[in-house]
Structure formats: C-alpha cells, structure tokens
Amino acid sequence: MLTPLLISLGILLGFQSPMARGQTYAVVVGIADYQALSYSTGDLRFADRDARQVVDFLQSKSGGNVLASHIRLLTNRQATQATIEQAMTLFQQAGANDRVILYFSGHGLPDSFVPYDARPGDQRKLLTYAAIKAAFRASKALTKLCIADACLSGGITRQQTNRSELAKTGRDGSNVAMLLASRSTQNAVEDRRLAGGAFTYFLLKGLTGQGDLNGDGIVTIRELHKYVAPLVRKRTKGKQTPVFYGRFSDSLPLAYL
Template sequence: MKFFNFSFLFLFSQACFAQTTYAVIVGISDYEILDYRTGDLKYADKDAIRFMDFLKSPLGGNVPNQNMVSLPNKRATKNNMSEAMRIFQKAGPYDRVIFYFSGHGVESAFVPYDVKQKDPSSLLTHADVKKAFKASKATTKLIIADACMSGSMKSKKPPVSMAKAVKEFNDINVAMILSSRSSQSSVETIRVKGGLFTFYLLNGLQGKADKNQDKKVTIKELFTYVSPRVKKGASNGQAPVFAGKFSDDLVLSLIP
C-alpha cells in the first residue's frame, strides 16, 4: 500500500529538444530495518528499472548509461544518493536533470535504505534534493517520486498539504506530478506488477496518452490519460495531482 506519494515529472525528448539528460534513479523495495511484514515493498526497485529503461529508449531521449546513476535497494543509502546528485552539476543551461525515487516517503523527505528509526537526520529531505538542483545550471529540473509510507514509519502529524509540498520547489521551477493526494494511499498491485501510477505514467509516455495523434505527448495529455485510469484502478482511492510551473502544451515525449 502506497501513501503520501510525492511524485513529480517533467520529461522531454532529447531527439526533439537536443537536451542532454542527467538522472539519478532510486528504487528501494528491501529496507535495512524492514521486512515484508513491516513495510518492505514489492515493486519499487522494478519500477525504477522500468523508468531507467524508458530513459534509454528513443521515447525517453536515448539517455546514455554514463549520464545516469542507478541506486537499487542496498546501494540507495543517504550518502550515496547525495553523492549521486552531484552529477546534476554537469548539466548546462539547456539540459535537464531528473531525480527519480521509488520507495518509502515521510513528510518532506525520502526514506533511504539505511534509515534509522526516530532519527530525522538519516532521511534525504526535500531540502537536500532542492540544494542539489540549485547547484545545477539545467533549465529543466525534474523530480519523480513514487514514495510509500509503511505503517511503522507513519507520523502522528497530519499529512503535509499539497500547497506546502509544491511551495518547497516553487522557486526553482520544478513541475510536479503527484501520484496521489496527501490524504490518500497509492497502490501497488500484482495485476500490473508495479505501482498503478508508474504503470500508467510509462504507458502514457510511450504513446497511449497521445490523444490527438500528433506523435507528441504533452503534459496535459499525460494527466488526462493517467488520472482516470489510476482512479479507477484504485477504486477512487487515489487521485494523481499535477502541480508546478509549466505550459499545458509542454511536450514530454515523441512517438516514432
């Protein structure tokens, strides 16, 4: 069961925009302090692999391996994630940087593999990611986070509001796609062998969201495709939210 999912997206095709992409891709299903009874996930690491495969494809921009850092499971420590994001500093002003995270999340933070119970300093905070983004010259800065909160990690505080979540990144112009509202859960399912949101997100980017069949998928088309399918698949218990600063006509992928 996925909870407070801080999922953000802003994808371009390098073939169209001649951008160089740098990406850090994190997927954690197996946590050091958890097991399947206390909150380990089934598909987070696999969703990260699927997203990386998309970036390698023509639709995702043919991103070369040397421009991506993959951190699955045990490799996804806080220190490794922080170090990996230094790759964003290689980007020029017309490039894009992407931080993809699939795993557990808590209020205003991502949960690394080596998180310590009751130790907030062991979390990778949104502020940490923002700092890495601000050090990059890239025009396009993307965060895609498929983050689940396990019962053992839930805070007694009310969920962070959408307004607060968006505001944290407003001054660096990050466009966001949140897989669910803060009061909702986000679903993993054996039917698609992954998270519903990531499943439909990738399907949409690979062409199914191209409603007007102009061989381009815009951010508006993607939302129109993803949102109702996730809602239906989750029996109306999960509603994706798109937020941030972007044009509805922003092209996310090109269809051959």
C-alpha cells in the same frame, strides 16, 4: 486549464525532437527491500523493478536515448541516504540547456523520502525534501524534475520554500517541476496484477503511446495528465490521486512516438 499541472517533464526526460539540444542527467532510485524492514513489517515488492523500467525508458529512443554515463541507478541496499545525496551531485554536471531528474520509488513521509538505511524514529537518515531542493539549486540546469512514486509525496508541494521558488519561475528561467504519485494525505499503491506501482505503471504506459489521446504522434503534458490521473484513481478505487505541479503550457510535448 491545467495551470498548476503544467510541467516540464517532457523536456526533462529527453522527450524532444531530433533538433532539440541539451542533455539529461538522471538519478533513479527504487527501494523494495529495506534494511530495517521485512515483507511482514513494510517492505515493498516492485519499487526496484519500477526504477529499472524508468531507466530502460530513458535509454530508449522515445525516452531520449539518455547516455548511461548520465544516469545513476540505485536500488535497495545501494540506495542509502549518503549514496543518494552523493548521486545527486551528478546534477552539477548539467549546463543551462540541460535537464536534471530525480525519480524515487519507495516509502515516503510528510517531509521526506525514506532511503534504504533509514531507521524507525531516526530523522537523521531520511532524504528530506530540503536536501532535494538544495541539490536542484546547486545545478545550473534550467529545467529540473522530481518524480516520486511514494506515499504522501504530494507533501513536497507544501514546503515553505516551495512558494518562493515557484515565484521565481519565468524570471530567472529556472523551473522545479514535480510529478507525484499521491496527495500529501494519501498512500501510493503497489498493484500485484500490474507488477508495479500504479502511478509508475500508468505514467510509463502514457509516455510510450497510450497517452497520445488525439493520435498526432506526440504526448503532451495535458494528454499525460488526462490519461494517468483517472486511471490511477480508478485502479486504486479513489484512494490515490496523482499530483502534477509546475508551470508550463498544456501543449508541452512529452514524447514523440
């Protein structure tokens, strides 16, 4: 049973039957080139590419044909703390039947993600988990998702406010769900042979068909987890374990192929 792993990713990403209703609003961030870093001091190689691939997927038929006007793509120097937080006000356009998504690929810290303009030792320029949760709370959408391909990203599940937020799930109809590249103590690996983050690579592979383990034309959350988690662990030689965290049934459909 995957009780803590049952997430509304499929609904959020627009993986829905033609009869389903509701819009998707997404902020997609990928930072490979940091203002204060170079390749020798910590710049990444593929985070911006991963973000563009996520947008391509969202705009595809299997990704829900999400409207371009409902997506904010921020890469590299566009992805400052201020612009990301401003972009997340997009979530306030969502109605109760809609879904909101934040995808972030870049550096992570125990309590935050790292925007383009972050400076070493300066806590004022970070995208904190608290700020993300505040942006989600400000949205009327009943389904909300944070996807992160970042080091230490599992730490977002350990915040003090998270326990009380999850306790409300099922009572007020509001759900915050997270698909995270690694545990709170692990790094997230970029793989040159895959030309991307290992987590995002296998996540997208799973959602575009390879995660349909029983061949019925539908990728469920249980199937996606069973597909992604072992492949990421194997590819990273056990150094990275994805965390899927939330509350939905194992049979939740994520993609109709």
